[in-house]
Amino acid sequence: MAYQALYRQWRPARFAEMVGQELIVTALRSQVKSGRLAHAYLFCGSRGTGKTSAAKILARAVNCENPQDGDACGECPSCKRMMGDQSFDMLEYDAASNSRVEDMREILDTVQYPPQFGRYKVYVIDEVHMLSANAFNALLKTLEEPPEYMIFVLATTEPQKVPATILSRCQRYDFGRIPAAQIAARLAEAARGAGAEATEGALMHIARAAEGGMRDALSLLDMCIGYGQTVDEALVRRVLGTSDRRFLFEFAEALINEDAAGVLSLIDRLMTDGREPAVFAREMAAHLRSLLAAKTCPDRFGDLMDLTPEIAASYLGQSETVGSARLISMMDLFLAVDSSLRYASSPRIVLESAALHACLRTGEDDTAALRERIVDLEKALRGLQEKLASGAFVPAADAPAAKPAAPAPKAAEAAPKPSIAGDAKSVWDAAIKLLRVQAPGLTGMLIRGRIVSADDHAFCWESQDANFNTSYITGEKNRQLIADALTAAAGVPCTFSAAGPAQKAGEAKKADDLSDFFTTFGAANVQVQDK
């Protein structure tokens, strides 16, 4: 008996056997049950997500003589007849290889003949977006007035290329990528069926590499079983080689960590595996682009890139370890590899050079890096402010504001009293940064004084100015605002009070002395708003 590929063996014959796409399956079954069928369906989704399988099962279910809860029974003469790939009542048409209007007309001519055995004729048009404009027009004419017994299922990976006139006549279903865990479960069945032993880790690895496509996953398992009846993670890794997405993550991690030795050894692995430097550089540029997308729109990233939640999470995780400016400059370096290769005698050296440049940041403009850090800080501040405003506080553990970046008012150093503990000072500095955005006027006053005690998170502030009237600062609203900022910065509830004016001779700092700020930020960058 000829060997049948696993993905053929495990192709679902009934809705009940389909993995993933539960919502779509439920909707189709209920339509079959109620008999309220559409004349045209559009099944969209990436490869291997079950579009064609669902279309064929639909064809069987609508013609089944003994349907069970909207599903094909798989036993009746009609089901048996339609189990083969082609029958007169079901036709699968590949638009990718028959895109011309003449091919389409030939098919549409047969629509006029009623079904031979069953109640419905089901035509499945794969890769429908490949049809020529004329072929689409011919199809549209039929879709406008289809015979009662006719059902079209148009399947496509690129619905945006299907004309609106066609789309408007179809009931559309979007097939999502199948979660890795569900794929792994089906792989386990398939491995058992093939008499192979496979570890859970190996199957998960295959499932992840297949990126939500069952057909690819089963083909990969097939390849692994070809090496032997025991499939473990080491074997999977060998079969996948460096084409694995995990390799791209590993490579990017080495770049981000500025690990030049790691980068060179990964390139060595690539070359040993016989990979093309140009192809890899393109893949790497695409990977960096995905990280950039994850960074710019983290909420919609998974949907935008059509990724499984697991893979989207990996991108989001890695994107947090690197700034956007650096991602862009690294991406440019890998994109440039392609054109440099045309004139290079050693592709490997071109790739190594680009990778090392990306890794060691030699080309990076310091100002750009600085700008990026400022943007990050501003973003963190805004987040904290929003939390402040909503009354929800975050623990200080990794709140960026807890790290003092601005110089502390020098007043504390000049104080003759023992200065408050270091972390209380950094909490104060962070709170000042929060307030600076929210209440610049108030902050202008606060930085003319200092914190003299912070026992049990009760911060006590003292003015440097003998004649300073503390009533503005200690007014209910401002006192609460300052206490909230302190609480946000410290991560624990804090209170705030102001002590009377300090009058020790020689202690007072000149009120207009902003030289510390000018020195730190550069005079041009300091804008005095509240004098």
Ligand SMILES: [Zn+2]
């Ligand atoms: Zn049946």
